[in-house]
Amino acid sequence: MDDARAWVEVSLDAVRANYDTVQRAVGSRTAMIPMVKANGYGLGLDTMVRVMEPLGPWGFGVATADEGAAVRRLGVTRPVLVVTPLTAQTVALAAESRLTATISSLDALDAWSGEAVRVGAAPLDFHVEVDTGMGRSGFDWREVAEWGPALASRLTQAVRWTGCYTHFHSADSPDEGPTRLQWERFRQTLVQLAVRTEDVLVHACNSAAALRWPEFAADAVRPGIFLYGGNPAPRATGVPEPRAVATVRARLGLVRDRLAGSTVGYGATYVAPRQERWGTVTIGYGDGFPRALGGRGTALIRGRRVPLIGRISMDLITVALPDVPGAAAGDVVTLIGQDGDERVTVDEVAGLADTIGYEILTGLGVRLPRIIRDERDGGRGA
Numbered sequence: 001m002d003d004a005r006a007w008v009e010v011s012l013d014a015v016r017a018n019y020d021t022v023q024r025a026v027g028s029r030t031a032m033i034p035m036v037k038a039n040g041y042g043l044g045l046d047t048m049v050r051v052m053e054p055l056g057p058w059g060f061g062v063a064t065a066d067e068g069a070a071v072r073r074l075g076v077t078r079p080v081l082v083v084t085p086l087t088a089q090t091v092a093l094a095a096e097s098r099l100t101a102t103i104s105s106l107d108a109l110d111a112w113s114g115e116a117v118r119v120g121a122a123p124l125d126f127h128v129e130v131d132t133g134m135g136r137s138g139f140d141w142r143e144v145a146e147w148g149p150a151l152a153s154r155l156t157q158a159v160r161w162t163g164c165y166t167h168f169h170s171a172d173s174p175d176e177g178p179t180r181l182q183w184e185r186f187r188q189t190l191v192q193l194a195v196r197t198e199d200v201l202v203h204a205c206n207s208a209a210a211l212r213w214p215e216f217a218a219d220a221v222r223p224g225i226f227l228y229g230g231n232p233a234p235r236a237t238g239v240p241e242p243r244a245v246a247t248v249r250a251r252l253g254l255v256r257d258r259l260a261g262s263t264v265g266y267g268a269t270y271v272a273p274r275q276e277r278w279g280t281v282t283i284g285y286g287d288g289f290p291r292a293l294g295g296r297g298t299a300l301i302r303g304r305r306v307p308l309i310g311r312i313s314m315d316l317i318t319v320a321l322p323d324v325p326g327a328a329a330g331d332v333v334t335l336i337g338q339d340g341d342e343r344v345t346v347d348e349v350a351g352l353a354d355t356i357g358y359e360i361l362t363g364l365g366v367r368l369p370r371i372i373r374d375e376r377d378g379g380r381g382a
């Protein structure tokens with residue numbers, strides 16, 4: 001860490017604590033399907049699978065066949081559910097990796113059965129997605145009378161129907177109406193399908209829904225963002241604050257006193273009104289720190305908040321150091337995380353950038369080494 005110009009610290013204890021918070025909310029009999037897609041929400045797929053595997057999840061959720069194959073390469077034998085439709089180009093890899101496909105169409109079921117025959121050995125599993133309003137995938141809940149029987153008639157010995165789920169579009173909204181409506185549509189679909197719950201894992205909840213409506217938890221929940229320290233519903237009440245998982249730090253590369261009238265950054269959007277001390281921080285939007293925070297965000301140095309001035313460059317950010325006594329080149333700068341009593345959350349950064357914590361985390365650049373902090377090992381990196 002000491003030799004990096006900028007880095008991300010990842011707290012494994014925080015992941016464990018957040019997992020525990022979700023598990024407690026939904027009760028110990030509800031299975032967990034932690035979502036580890038998009039490189040474990042940007043923090044490291046391997047790290048996240050390794051830290052959660054011993055916690056006894058039902059399986060893991062991924063978005064692509066490649067991600068599922070990567071989970072398998074880690075030695076995971078639990079189910080690995082791919083939640084997006086498999087493309088013709090990736091279905092073979094999914095089958096060879098013995099992933100659990102999500103089926104949204106009769107053609108997809110036929111393709112999965114075909115792959116299952118080709119791969120041989122044991123049957124391949126799939127979950128059926130019901131579209132209750134999300135609109136991007138799944139069978140339409142209103143048409144269950146058609147696709148339900150058609151699906152049943154196309155089942156072969158080569159595949160096993162092991163799950164059925166839906167996805168909420170507004171679980172983060174202060175308005176509970178849309179989620180309650182989607183749940184009701186899903187419930188009705190299950191009744192019409194006459195799905196036997198003993199055979200099929202029923203699930204619907206992402207992080208926000210699991211924490212806000214544990215009564216919709218059914219057999220399993222699919223939390224993602226909360227595990228990684230993002231608040232899944234910053235505008236709603238009643239969601240506990242997750243423990244921060246990611247800390248983004250860089251260094252003061254340079255500290256200089258600048259004359260009144262000095263300008264900073266592309267477009268020279270900030271002009272020193274008087275003589276000021278500025279620091280140059282060794283991180284930029286090329287590392288995934290949002291450019292939108294230029295002139296709006298703050299960083300922490302020596303436990304104090306300092307403003308980001310001027311536009312953010314690809315590799316550098318400039319800060320004003322009006323009241324950080326002793327600030328010197330080499331000081332650690334915290335862009336996201338805690339320093340002393342001050343804290344910048346991923347959701348604060350997301351709010352200033354007019355986006356969501358998910359985008360901030362998954363956007364953290366490959367240029368930033370991920371430093372794993374396992375507090376159980378006395379804080380040493382693994």
Ligand SMILES: *Cc1c(COP(=O)(O)O)cnc(C)c1O
Pocket residue numbers: 035037083167205206207208222223224225226232
């Ligand atoms: C990403 C995803 C989740 C997890 O959502 P969070 O809001 O991160 O908890 C759950 N289900 C599906 C289908 C997803 O794509």
